Amino acid sequence: MADQGPFLTSCIIFYLSIGAAIFQIIEEPNWQSAKSKYVLEKKNILDRYTCLTKEDLDNILEIVSEAAGQGVTISGKMHTSAWDWSNSVIFAATIVTTIGYGNVAPKTVKGRVFCILYGLCGIPLCLVWISELGSFFGDRAKRLSQVLIGKGVTVKKVQFICTALFLLWGLLVHLVIPPFVFMSLENWSYLEGLYFSCITLTTVGFGDYVAGVNPNITYPALYKVCVQVWICMGLAWLSLFFSWNVHMVVEAHKVLKKRRLRHKSV
Amino acid sequence: MADQGPFLTSCIIFYLSIGAAIFQIIEEPNWQSAKSKYVLEKKNILDRYTCLTKEDLDNILEIVSEAAGQGVTISGKMHTSAWDWSNSVIFAATIVTTIGYGNVAPKTVKGRVFCILYGLCGIPLCLVWISELGSFFGDRAKRLSQVLIGKGVTVKKVQFICTALFLLWGLLVHLVIPPFVFMSLENWSYLEGLYFSCITLTTVGFGDYVAGVNPNITYPALYKVCVQVWICMGLAWLSLFFSWNVHMVVEAHKVLKKRRLRHKSV
Ligand SMILES: [K+]
Numbered sequence: 001m002a003d004q005g006p007f008l009t010s011c012i013i014f015y016l017s018i019g020a021a022i023f024q025i026i027e028e029p030n031w032q033s034a035k036s037k038y039v040l041e042k043k044n045i046l047d048r049y050t051c052l053t054k055e056d057l058d059n060i061l062e063i064v065s066e067a068a069g070q071g072v073t074i075s076g077k078m079h080t081s082a083w084d085w086s087n088s089v090i091f092a093a094t095i096v097t098t099i100g101y102g103n104v105a106p107k108t109v110k111g112r113v114f115c116i117l118y119g120l121c122g123i124p125l126c127l128v129w130i131s132e133l134g135s136f137f138g139d140r141a142k143r144l145s146q147v148l149i150g151k152g153v154t155v156k157k158v159q160f161i162c163t164a165l166f167l168l169w170g171l172l173v174h175l176v177i178p179p180f181v182f183m184s185l186e187n188w189s190y191l192e193g194l195y196f197s198c199i200t201l202t203t204v205g206f207g208d209y210v211a212g213v214n215p216n217i218t219y220p221a222l223y224k225v226c227v228q229v230w231i232c233m234g235l236a237w238l239s240l241f242f243s244w245n246v247h248m249v250v251e252a253h254k255v256l257k258k259r260r261l262r263h264k265s266v
Numbered sequence: 267m268a269d270q271g272p273f274l275t276s277c278i279i280f281y282l283s284i285g286a287a288i289f290q291i292i293e294e295p296n297w298q299s300a301k302s303k304y305v306l307e308k309k310n311i312l313d314r315y316t317c318l319t320k321e322d323l324d325n326i327l328e329i330v331s332e333a334a335g336q337g338v339t340i341s342g343k344m345h346t347s348a349w350d351w352s353n354s355v356i357f358a359a360t361i362v363t364t365i366g367y368g369n370v371a372p373k374t375v376k377g378r379v380f381c382i383l384y385g386l387c388g389i390p391l392c393l394v395w396i397s398e399l400g401s402f403f404g405d406r407a408k409r410l411s412q413v414l415i416g417k418g419v420t421v422k423k424v425q426f427i428c429t430a431l432f433l434l435w436g437l438l439v440h441l442v443i444p445p446f447v448f449m450s451l452e453n454w455s456y457l458e459g460l461y462f463s464c465i466t467l468t469t470v471g472f473g474d475y476v477a478g479v480n481p482n483i484t485y486p487a488l489y490k491v492c493v494q495v496w497i498c499m500g501l502a503w504l505s506l507f508f509s510w511n512v513h514m515v516v517e518a519h520k521v522l523k524k525r526r527l528r529h530k531s532v
Pocket residue numbers: 098099100203204205364365366469470471
């Protein structure tokens with residue numbers, strides 16, 4: 001720790017600073033123009049409807065803002081409840097997987113207290129389950145490699161095949177194919193689908209895109225279940241991948257350190 | 267896996283079903299009343315401002331909804347940018363820690379692509395850093411126990427003291443004290459502060475409460491930095507705690523399994 005701690009800390013600080021600058025450069029103009037457009041449109045509304053004063057409009061917006069804060073969809077029709085059982089299952093799943101989209105969130109005191117307790121028990125349970133699922137897939141890969149070795153394939157080739165299959169599976173099932181499904185069922189663009197997949201499977205979960213909750217779309221039966229299963233399989237895949245990835249980073253760092261030490265001693 | 271996999275899977279399914287039912291019971295009435303209130307208020311607005319037809323109001327709400335979708339605050343004044351550098355740092359930090367509040371999220375194609383790449387590199391880096399930080403705190407605890415043992419305290423007492431200090435630190439610094447700080451600086455109730463702490467430190471991050479981003483509050487200097495440091499320390503504490511907790515669950519399960527086997531063989 002005395003060696004790699006400060007190095008890692010400065011890495012993180014540097015990474016955050018640079019990332020923030022890039023995000024600011026990319027996103028601020030878009031936000032500024034959206035804001036200006038909104039200010040202009042508010043002015044247009046006041047010009048068009050002369051019975052509305054500026055205070056009246058502010059009051060209306062306050063009402064809308066409060067409703068939005070309570071999780072009510074502010075425009076369009078709303079036939080389905082935000083808290084029916086199937087949506088509640090999705091919500092509970094977002095807690096225990098720590099994705100936490102936040103498109104629905106408890107607003108009552110009771111709900112919040114239960115949410116805290118639910119997470120405290122559910123998150124470790126889900127962690128254990130996901131890692132079990134990951135090691136289940138790992139076992140399948142091991143069995144495949146044993147079968148291949150039994151058929152006389154060299155160990156190096158088997159390792160290559162297993163790694164390639166593992167990466168290909170992840171790439172196809174969790175990145176390349178799902179956006180096409182979302183394109184046809186959620187009316188998102190390919191990039192939006194890809195963004196949703198990445199943000200979900202890394203458990204970041206911004207909640208700007210959530211699959212299966214658009215009240216204006218009638219989904220096929222079992223679609224919501226499939227999405228949940230897909231998320232869990234993705235997390236299991238990632239738990240295998242990340243443990244391997246983090247392991248590689250640590251190993252690479254050790255190699256670098258050894259080289260540095262050897263360099264010094266020479 | 268052949269033994270505990272199906273058991274864990276049924277546990278998760280049961281846990282989600284029950285949790286969803288409880289959330290539905292608690293939250294649906296509140297959502298229903300908020301929805302009815304909103305419908306009523308929309309009707310009141312139409313009654314009060316006779317120059318507005320239903321279509322006009324729907325158009326206005328569409329405009330408001332679109333602006334909200336672009337991350338513009340729809341009511342109140344907005345002096346500060348959602349994407350200034352300090353907010354961008356907070357945003358970048360929510361990606362790499364996988365908290366992902368989603369109160370700000372990239373809206374441009376470029377921003378989304380960068381966000382995906384940024385997370386892919388940043389999340390493993392942050393994971394390694396957090397676990398390093400955790401083991402740093404673990405080392406301090408070990409050193410403390412060595413000092414205590416050197417002073418002639420028995421090993422059992424030292425273990426008890428270290429565990430108690432560890433739990434007390436977590437309880438005070440990450441659960442009991444922060445809500446008081448948020449009460450005074452963010453105007454939240456104690457429960458809201460506690461809810462924010464729990465939702466943040468479990469990295470669920472719904473984003474309904476985010477510290478340091480209210481545009482109507484002038485925060486003390488360094489407050490945002492303190493919040494970020496507090497979050498990182500909390501995650502490090504939890505990485506220690508959860509590794510210990512998950513370990514305990516697995517151990518308890520093994521003990522149960524052994525007992526069951528012994529029971530069967532008797
Ligand atoms: K999250």
